[in-house]
Amino acid sequence: MLFNSYEFIFLFLPTVLLVFHMIGRQGHQRVAITWLVGASLFFYGWWNPTYLGLLLFSILFNYSIGISLNNTHKVVLSKKTLLAIGVSTNLTTLGYFKYANFFVDNLNNLAGTNLILQQVILPLAISFFTFQQIAYLVDAYKGKTKEYNFLNYCLFITFFPQLIAGPIVHHKEMMPQFVKNTIYKIRSKNLAIGLTIFALGLFKKVVLADGLSDFSMPVFNAAELGITLTFFEAWSGSIAYTLQIYFDFSGYSDMAIGIARMFGIRLPINFNSPYKATSVIDFWRRWHMTLSRFLKHYVYITFGGNRKGEVRRHTNIIITMLLGGLWHGAGWTFVLWGLLHGFYLVINHIWRSIFKNRVESKLKIFTSWSVTFLAVVVSWVLFRAESLDSAKNIYLSMLGVNGISLPTRFKNILNYSWIEKYNIDFNGIIGNGIIKDHRELAVWITASLILILVFPNVQQFIYQRNYKLYNLKFIFIRWSPTLLWIGLTSIILIVSIVTISGDSEFIYFNF
Amino acid sequence: MAFFKYTKTILLVSIVALFIISAINFIVDPLQIYPSVFSYNKKNTYKSLAEKIITSKYGLITPKETNYNEFELKKSLLKYSNHTDCAIIGSSRSMQISSFRENSSLNKTCPSIINLAVSGASLQEYIDLSKILTTYPHVKTIVFVIDPWSLVSEPAYQWEAYKYFFINTPENNTDTLEKNSSTVSLLQNLFNYRYLMLSINKIFQTSQFSDFEVAPFFDTTIGIEDNVILPDGSTIPAISISNRGIINGINSYQINDAVSYNQNALKLFSDLVVQLKKQFNIVFVMTPYHPKVWELNNQPIVKIMESVESEIHVLAKSLNIATFGSYNPAKAGCLDGEYYDSMHMKDSCTSKLK
Numbered sequence: 001m002l003f004n005s006y007e008f009i010f011l012f013l014p015t016v017l018l019v020f021h022m023i024g025r026q027g028h029q030r031v032a033i034t035w036l037v038g039a040s041l042f043f044y045g046w047w048n049p050t051y052l053g054l055l056l057f058s059i060l061f062n063y064s065i066g067i068s069l070n071n072t073h074k075v076v077l078s079k080k081t082l083l084a085i086g087v088s089t090n091l092t093t094l095g096y097f098k099y100a101n102f103f104v105d106n107l108n109n110l111a112g113t114n115l116i117l118q119q120v121i122l123p124l125a126i127s128f129f130t131f132q133q134i135a136y137l138v139d140a141y142k143g144k145t146k147e148y149n150f151l152n153y154c155l156f157i158t159f160f161p162q163l164i165a166g167p168i169v170h171h172k173e174m175m176p177q178f179v180k181n182t183i184y185k186i187r188s189k190n191l192a193i194g195l196t197i198f199a200l201g202l203f204k205k206v207v208l209a210d211g212l213s214d215f216s217m218p219v220f221n222a223a224e225l226g227i228t229l230t231f232f233e234a235w236s237g238s239i240a241y242t243l244q245i246y247f248d249f250s251g252y253s254d255m256a257i258g259i260a261r262m263f264g265i266r267l268p269i270n271f272n273s274p275y276k277a278t279s280v281i282d283f284w285r286r287w288h289m290t291l292s293r294f295l296k297h298y299v300y301i302t303f304g305g306n307r308k309g310e311v312r313r314h315t316n317i318i319i320t321m322l323l324g325g326l327w328h329g330a331g332w333t334f335v336l337w338g339l340l341h342g343f344y345l346v347i348n349h350i351w352r353s354i355f356k357n358r359v360e361s362k363l364k365i366f367t368s369w370s371v372t373f374l375a376v377v378v379s380w381v382l383f384r385a386e387s388l389d390s391a392k393n394i395y396l397s398m399l400g401v402n403g404i405s406l407p408t409r410f411k412n413i414l415n416y417s418w419i420e421k422y423n424i425d426f427n428g429i430i431g432n433g434i435i436k437d438h439r440e441l442a443v444w445i446t447a448s449l450i451l452i453l454v455f456p457n458v459q460q461f462i463y464q465r466n467y468k469l470y471n472l473k474f475i476f477i478r479w480s481p482t483l484l485w486i487g488l489t490s491i492i493l494i495v496s497i498v499t500i501s502g503d504s505e506f507i508y509f510n511f
Numbered sequence: 512m513a514f515f516k517y518t519k520t521i522l523l524v525s526i527v528a529l530f531i532i533s534a535i536n537f538i539v540d541p542l543q544i545y546p547s548v549f550s551y552n553k554k555n556t557y558k559s560l561a562e563k564i565i566t567s568k569y570g571l572i573t574p575k576e577t578n579y580n581e582f583e584l585k586k587s588l589l590k591y592s593n594h595t596d597c598a599i600i601g602s603s604r605s606m607q608i609s610s611f612r613e614n615s616s617l618n619k620t621c622p623s624i625i626n627l628a629v630s631g632a633s634l635q636e637y638i639d640l641s642k643i644l645t646t647y648p649h650v651k652t653i654v655f656v657i658d659p660w661s662l663v664s665e666p667a668y669q670w671e672a673y674k675y676f677f678i679n680t681p682e683n684n685t686d687t688l689e690k691n692s693s694t695v696s697l698l699q700n701l702f703n704y705r706y707l708m709l710s711i712n713k714i715f716q717t718s719q720f721s722d723f724e725v726a727p728f729f730d731t732t733i734g735i736e737d738n739v740i741l742p743d744g745s746t747i748p749a750i751s752i753s754n755r756g757i758i759n760g761i762n763s764y765q766i767n768d769a770v771s772y773n774q775n776a777l778k779l780f781s782d783l784v785v786q787l788k789k790q791f792n793i794v795f796v797m798t799p800y801h802p803k804v805w806e807l808n809n810q811p812i813v814k815i816m817e818s819v820e821s822e823i824h825v826l827a828k829s830l831n832i833a834t835f836g837s838y839n840p841a842k843a844g845c846l847d848g849e850y851y852d853s854m855h856m857k858d859s860c861t862s863k864l865k
Binding site for chain 2: 006188189191192195199225226227481482485486489490493494497498499500
């Protein structure tokens with residue numbers, strides 16, 4: 001079931017919320033949790049009930065390992081062996097469902113074999129619930145967390161707001177909240193804040209992300225068809241996708257956070273205005289924060305982090321990012337995307353160590369932001385492209401290798417013969433006509449950039465008292481339950497609901 | 512208390528607004544997909560216009576400045592087409608297909624034609640017009656004139672309603688689950704923004720078309736000063752259009768979206784044809800582009816047309832549907848002078864569609 005579907009908004013969410021609070025208010029907290037687990041399993045099974053079994057098996061297996069890790073005196077195996085069994089089983093399951101076809105295809109290509117493996121369907125959310133449980137096992141191994149109650153453990157994994165695409169939560173940051181009596185009673189403040197965050201997230205997804213997808217999709221599809229893109233088409237498509245993926249995923253995260261808040265649960269934030277970042281290091285502290293946290297604590301530090309010298313540190317960064325890329329999908333484009341960000345990060349760290357004491361001027365901040373944004377836009381091409389050929393096609397056009405077509409009216413202004421040798425012509429910037437309406441696209445991109453770069457993000461609107469951007473203080477309307485916000489939220493909610501159309505999935509549902 | 516009031520007011524405002532939107536969509540119901548208990552009963556101004564066209568000897572002149580809803584007009588024309596056995600569904604590129612004029616088209620397959628083509632038609636119009644055609648038992652054949660863009664996108668506002676329509680056709684035995692899911696989908700369509708826009712357009716539709724005049728006798732291969740709609744629904748463009756020739760510049764030959772077809776749209780179209788086959792003989796037609804366009808073989812348009820055409824042939828073969836024509840002018844046998852512009856054929860070219 002999608003958050004941006006009528007059945008979720010009008011039926012599932014109100015029913016689950018109401019019944020949960022009705023049961024909880026009467027003091028039947030265990031029954032309320034059982035209800036929430038049942039509802040979450042229903043939510044998951046709506047997509048494909050077949051994979052409910054896999055989810056339940058995964059929960060049961062990891063719970064058993066977790067229990068054993070907390071009671072090693074009763075178990076024959078050592079803690080280390082238990083952890084190894086737990087992690088490797090999780091990774092094997094993930095590997096089979098996510099990478100088996102990829103592995104066989106590449107093996108066939110390399111070895112010239114003709115191994116045939118039936119198309120393995122990727123179970124929804126497998127990457128998320130697997131990582132969440134690996135983190136749990138590692139924490140249990142280190143004695144940082146323990147869970148003896150199976151129902152609680154089920155809730156930790158299946159809690160529907162974060163089940164499908166995160167945020168990836170730690171046991172210790174979510175489950176203690178369910179112990180508090182206060183969450184079982186409806187609190188109007190939680191409802192008000194939750195509803196507002198949900199509405200803003202829904203708007204980001206169905207209006208902004210889906211709107212931008214109309215411009216990015218044709219460009220990437222054309223590239224896949226082998227059509228030569230113009231310079232402007234390639235850049236427009238890449239920038240449109242850069243904005244689309246942000247609105248799509250951060251919109252999803254906002255909705256998840258908002259829904260959880262309606263239940264009185266605070267989930268960790270997942271995005272903190274990543275496109276305001278002035279370095280790639282900064283970008284990864286703001287983008288998909290809970291995944292970055294996972295990769296840092298459970299991959300990078302496990303490999304030795306920065307404790308074994310500079311060379312090892314940089315190698316660890318690259319390996320971590322490569323695995324992060326592979327986590328997103330079984331394809332060489334994702335591997336390269338991860339590698340590219342690994343190299344970005346290494347360059348960024350080297351740069352920082354050379355220019356330690358530089359003075360921050362506005363020009364330097366702007367330059368840093370521009371370079372970072374450009375690097376991120378370039379990297380998203382690999383992430384979105386369906387094949388390496390397709391990505392290459394777009395990159396060549398972005399570099400101007402396929403020529404640059406300028407507006408026809410510039411022909412009289414610029415001296416044609418002078419410019420001709422640089423592969424520049426004057427056939428208009430819309431070139432192939434892949435972008436339906438370039439003026440509309442310009443409006444979309446400009447408006448989106450203003451929203452992203454100037455305005456506070458959703459969490460800042462709700463929780464922050466003052467808002468500063470690059471040392472500039474902005475006057476902004478902090479959220480409060482006033483008439484103005486009633487109007488704004490109502491409009492946003494209504495526009496979003498009537499804009500919902502068809503089956504528009506979230507990009508991260510594929511991972 | 513402020514938080515409670517805040518939440519309550521937002522929910523209340525949203526519910527009232529959504530109720531108003533769904534009421535407008537339900538009552539006005541521009542595509543007549545809901546039960547007609549409260550249907551918006553605006554006087555059909557197109558009915559009289561359609562009657563005027565059908566009863567005219569040489570068609571009706573449509574003044575350049577007049578805006579009219581082609582879809583509504585064609586729908587009304589259909590009501591008077593008691594003797595036609597073949598309906599053409601397509602875009603402006605198929606508006607010349609006719610059995611009325613001397614150079615008739617598809618005369619072996621379609622002895623008597625009603626041309627329901629509307630400008631820019633795609634899958635959405637295919638569905639809407641097919642739905643209407645199922646209530647006209649005298650129409651035996653539906654000709655889908657498929658353009659390179661026809662299957663680019665899924666229908667915008669009636670995707671769900673489509674399911675409802677086909678699942679409710681008597682000969683269709685679908686299971687209860689599918690029926691229920693379609694009823695839910697139909698309910699969802701009540702909140703649809705695009706359907707709301709259609710409803711609003713219908714409410715404010717005012718034209719009475721008094722400036723439409725009966726055409727005198729004229730040579731249909733040349734035309735007159737204004738566009739003429741013939742009694743079979745086909746169109747003769749004004750002389751100015753006939754003489755505009757091929758527009759120079761690369762942009763004239765392009766399709767606005769590089770996606771040649773969308774798998775969902777293709778699947779939906781295939782489902783549509785499977786359903787329609789139970790009642791009609793179905794034919795696919797592809798009409799040629801100007802040879803100069805086809806010369807641009809390094810441009811996306813040619814690749815797109817080739818890929819769409821091949822996909823249509825695969826579909827036709829799998830569904831056992833007859834296919835005529837091609838986007839390729841050489842295959843269709845049309846020459847440079849047989850076009851109004853880069854993509855609209857003159858009837859000498861359409862007559863080659865057999």
